[in-house]
Amino acid sequence: MAKKGPPSNVLLLDTSAFIMGYMATDVDAEHFSVPSVRDELTEGGLHRIRFDNAARSGHLKVLSPASRFLEDVREVAKEMGEEGALSAADMQLLALGLYLQSDGKTPTVVSDDYSVQNLANGMGLGFKSLATPGIQQMFEWVVYCPGCRRRFEERQRGDTCPICGTELKRKPGRKKKIG
Numbered sequence: 001m002a003k004k005g006p007p008s009n010v011l012l013l014d015t016s017a018f019i020m021g022y023m024a025t026d027v028d029a030e031h032f033s034v035p036s037v038r039d040e041l042t043e044g045g046l047h048r049i050r051f052d053n054a055a056r057s058g059h060l061k062v063l064s065p066a067s068r069f070l071e072d073v074r075e076v077a078k079e080m081g082e083e084g085a086l087s088a089a090d091m092q093l094l095a096l097g098l099y100l101q102s103d104g105k106t107p108t109v110v111s112d113d114y115s116v117q118n119l120a121n122g123m124g125l126g127f128k129s130l131a132t133p134g135i136q137q138m139f140e141w142v143v144y145c146p147g148c149r150r151r152f153e154e155r156q157r158g159d160t161c162p163i164c165g166t167e168l169k170r171k172p173g174r175k176k177k178i179g
């Protein structure tokens with residue numbers, strides 16, 4: 001009898017996956033997440049219980065990515081204008097994706113967060129959404145001031161315009177069709 005190898009389907013579960021009721025019991029997939037995703041789930045709530053049960057039963061591997069992968073994610077997020085739109089859990093999950101990719105796996109991020117999907121796509125990671133249609137185009141965001149109409153290469157400290165003090169906004173810049 002041939003020995004069955006490890007599953008080729010590697011899924012990275014974001015907070016939204018647990019909120020949408022995703023159950024990490026698919027035997028044809030390896031499921032991964034990060035400790036900060038658990039922290040985003042309400043203590044004692046069904047979503048946290050679902051996360052804890054999956055981890056306890058071995059259906060979900062909870063890992064912390066190395067800092068060098070986090071730095072790579074920060075760099076790409078800055079280039080794409082997504083830096084201020086991501087939580088610590090989002091950054092860590094994407095960094096874990098880069099780590100698994102460097103280990104020869106082909107990870108897919110399960111998230112309904114468009115910024116996470118956009119960044120995953122920009123870093124060569126797969127993505128899949130549960131409740132939303134998912135992104136159809138990849139964006140590079142532009143930070144601008146609606147007051148004086150000045151554009152900025154990156155987020156400004158405090159998210160206010162250094163020229164006129166108006167709160168900065170962001171809008172899609174360059175778009176690229178996915179697939």
